[in-house]
Amino acid sequence: MRVIAGALKGRRLVTPRGATTRPTADQVRTALMDTLAPRLPGARMLDLFAGAGAVGLEALSRGAAHTTFVERDGRAAAALVQNVRELGVAGRARVLRGDVGRELTRLAGLGERFEIVFLDPPYAEDGVEQTLAALGAGDLLVPGGLVVAQHFTKRKPGEEYGALRAFRERRFGETTLTFFQAGG
Numbered sequence: 001m002r003v004i005a006g007a008l009k010g011r012r013l014v015t016p017r018g019a020t021t022r023p024t025a026d027q028v029r030t031a032l033m034d035t036l037a038p039r040l041p042g043a044r045m046l047d048l049f050a051g052a053g054a055v056g057l058e059a060l061s062r063g064a065a066h067t068t069f070v071e072r073d074g075r076a077a078a079a080l081v082q083n084v085r086e087l088g089v090a091g092r093a094r095v096l097r098g099d100v101g102r103e104l105t106r107l108a109g110l111g112e113r114f115e116i117v118f119l120d121p122p123y124a125e126d127g128v129e130q131t132l133a134a135l136g137a138g139d140l141l142v143p144g145g146l147v148v149a150q151h152f153t154k155r156k157p158g159e160e161y162g163a164l165r166a167f168r169e170r171r172f173g174e175t176t177l178t179f180f181q182a183g184g
Contacts, residue, residue, distance in 0.1 A: 004026060004030055015051075016051075022055045024150060027144070027172060028177065035177075035179070037062065040174040046094055046118070047070070047118050049119055051071060051082065055120070057083060068107070071095070077095060081095050102140065104131075113139055115142055116146050117175070119135075119150065121151075132157055136163050151178070161180070164180040167179055
């Protein structure tokens with residue numbers, strides 16, 4: 001797996017061995033970044049269920065100011081830390097190893113705010129709805145901030161979660177990206 005475009009284009013990413021993560025396919029990552037392109041320069045991003053960090057690192061490569069990564073799995077988090085170090089973006093990245101729900105609560109308590117949030121929970125756990133509900137009820141997003149949920153196409157999330165409203169959907173076979181915007 002490599003960074004697709006931007007300042008880090010072509011740089012190789014380390015991925016954990018085994019089936020603990022499901023990296024976002026290049027086609028999906030490209031479509032996601034193309035959609036986010038106008039909002040990326042200078043943005044603060046939150047990459048939830050980050051795995052080895054391909055999405056958040058791609059955002060940094062394309063101009064995001066900072067990405068906070070949250071990953072629970074030890075092997076994936078170790079690969080992510082290695083990627084951050086080897087790409088030389090440690091000053092623009094923070095890796096949090098832990099449960100997404102607990103980390104969201106902690107980040108909100110610290111007063112953190114993000115322009116873009118990406119979430120890609122394991123399809124078997126179906127954590128999309130729970131995570132969207134927590135984001136929609138909290139204060140982690142700036143007004144007008146975006147949340148993009150990657151999910152199994154057959155498990156479409158709702159249209160509304162607190163302050164979040166769905167406004168766009170992009171389908172790639174069994175994978176779909178649903179875009180939400182924060183009101184306010």
